[in-house]
Amino acid sequence: MPAKPITIGALQFAKKADAASFLGAMLRRYDVGDRVNAVDEEVLRAALARHPNAETKIGSGVAHFSVRSADFGTKCFWLNRTDGTTEKCSYKTCIYG
Numbered sequence: 001m002p003a004k005p006i007t008i009g010a011l012q013f014a015k016k017a018d019a020a021s022f023l024g025a026m027l028r029r030y031d032v033g034d035r036v037n038a039v040d041e042e043v044l045r046a047a048l049a050r051h052p053n054a055e056t057k058i059g060s061g062v063a064h065f066s067v068r069s070a071d072f073g074t075k076c077f078w079l080n081r082t083d084g085t086t087e088k089c090s091y092k093t094c095i096y097g
Helices: 016-028 038-048 054-058 091-096
Strands: 006-008 011-013 062-069 075-081 086-089
Touching (some): 006 038, 038 054, 038 062, 038 075, 038 091, 054 075
Antiparallel strands (some): 062 075
16 A cells, blocks of 8 residues: 655655654654744644544643653653643654544
């Protein structure tokens, strides 16, 4: 089966694996506790829109993204909502759904 292109915001990728590699590299640029910069945040908002549970994840609205610890000693993106609550957000789920 041929690879299908994927678009995340203004970015276009030849296949989903390329998008996953891009977002994985983005995550690795941050340390646990860092707030995601404005440029990367735009990409994450576009990726979040692809999440199968996007509406629930977004909830009251996304104030910003950060990087925090996740399961099994890993780190992941977290969305910080306007109401003060937080939620983990897997970039892989945003891509592969």
